[in-house]
Amino acid sequence: xxxxxxxxxxxxxxxxxxxxxxxxxxxxxxxxxxxxxxxxxxxxxxxxxxxxxxxxxxxxxxxxxxxxxxxxxxxxxxxxxxxxxxxxxxxxxxxxxxxxxxxxxxxxxxxxxxxxxxxxxxxxxxxxxxxxxxxxxxxxxxxxxxxxxxxxxxxxxxxxxxxxxxxxxxxxxxxxxxxxxxxxxxxxxxxxxxxxxxxxxxxxxxxxxxxxxxxxxxxxxxxxxxxxxxxxxxxxxxxxxxxxxxxxxxxxxxxxxxxxxxxxxxxxxxxxxxxxxxxxxxxxxxxxxxxxxxxxxxxxxxxxxxxxxx
Numbered sequence: 001x002x003x004x005x006x007x008x009x010x011x012x013x014x015x016x017x018x019x020x021x022x023x024x025x026x027x028x029x030x031x032x033x034x035x036x037x038x039x040x041x042x043x044x045x046x047x048x049x050x051x052x053x054x055x056x057x058x059x060x061x062x063x064x065x066x067x068x069x070x071x072x073x074x075x076x077x078x079x080x081x082x083x084x085x086x087x088x089x090x091x092x093x094x095x096x097x098x099x100x101x102x103x104x105x106x107x108x109x110x111x112x113x114x115x116x117x118x119x120x121x122x123x124x125x126x127x128x129x130x131x132x133x134x135x136x137x138x139x140x141x142x143x144x145x146x147x148x149x150x151x152x153x154x155x156x157x158x159x160x161x162x163x164x165x166x167x168x169x170x171x172x173x174x175x176x177x178x179x180x181x182x183x184x185x186x187x188x189x190x191x192x193x194x195x196x197x198x199x200x201x202x203x204x205x206x207x208x209x210x211x212x213x214x215x216x217x218x219x220x221x222x223x224x225x226x227x228x229x230x231x232x233x234x235x236x237x238x239x240x241x242x243x244x245x246x247x248x249x250x251x252x253x254x255x256x257x258x259x260x261x262x263x264x265x266x267x268x269x270x271x272x273x274x275x276x277x278x279x280x281x282x283x284x285x286x287x288x289x290x291x292x293x294x295x296x297x298x299x300x301x302x303x304x305x306x307x308x309x310x
Contacts, residue, residue: 018052075128208254
């Protein structure tokens with residue numbers, strides 16, 4: 001069973017800023033969780049697109065779940081979860097060193113240092129190191145967290161070759177090392193299986209005592225709003241169709257399912273693509289604020305979809 005934090009402890013929370021993160025929507029989601037999650041009827045929590053993990057960390061710290069299983073197709077991200085879980089001490093040592101070196105530099109020197117770390121990070125194989133006992137995994141995760149805290153807008157974005165390509169962010173006082181936060185995340189991950197793979201890989205672990213939350217890369221609301229480049233290959237409409245079919249397959253197991261996605265109607269009243277895919281299920285709209293947009297004035301309130309089978 002997941003260990004809950006006491007009032008004096010730091011609650012586990014995302015250790016990376018991740019495009020599409022769900023922190024702002026946690027109250028809306030919690031209000032829509034299946035009742036069985038509070039009673040202890042749900043034994044296993046499964047999240048096939050873990051991303052930054054805001055929903056995962058809330059569930060792990062708030063409900064009596066015996067086991068959690070998380071997946072993602074992004075090898076850098078899966079490596080990071082494995083390291084935070086398995087070797088927080090080694091990770092904290094490397095981050096402390098990066099933090100100390102970075103803070104000793106002037107702005108132009110910081111910029112040069114950032115690009116040296118980015119180059120080092122991109123020289124690693126882009127297949128991930130799911131085992132935290134590989135020293136390259138700890139280095140890769142420390143570099144990823146450093147880049148995430150010092151790059152422009154806290155983005156994670158890769159090019160077609162899988163290389164991280166976000167420019168320097170020029171922050172005066174970035175929080176590169178959050179030791180308490182990393183230790184809280186490590187404790188929360190103690191009863192969690194961390195897996196690299198396609199969302200369909202979770203199927204053998206889903207039964208009628210499972211709650212599955214699916215948070216795929218959102219369908220873009222316009223041609224210029226896509227931020228699905230978290231793994232080379234993207235996530236297009238055909239992937240959305242495949243996911244909807246998988247949702248129906250999981251539904252037949254008796255599992256409790258929740259899925260979130262963009263609401264195309266927010267920008268085009270005639271675009272019912274997702275509503276048609278999930279016809280027959282409960283579809284609700286929740287207010288949201290898109291936080292990542294290159295134009296600050298375009299960061300407005302819209303709605304997002306929450307789809308459940310209960």
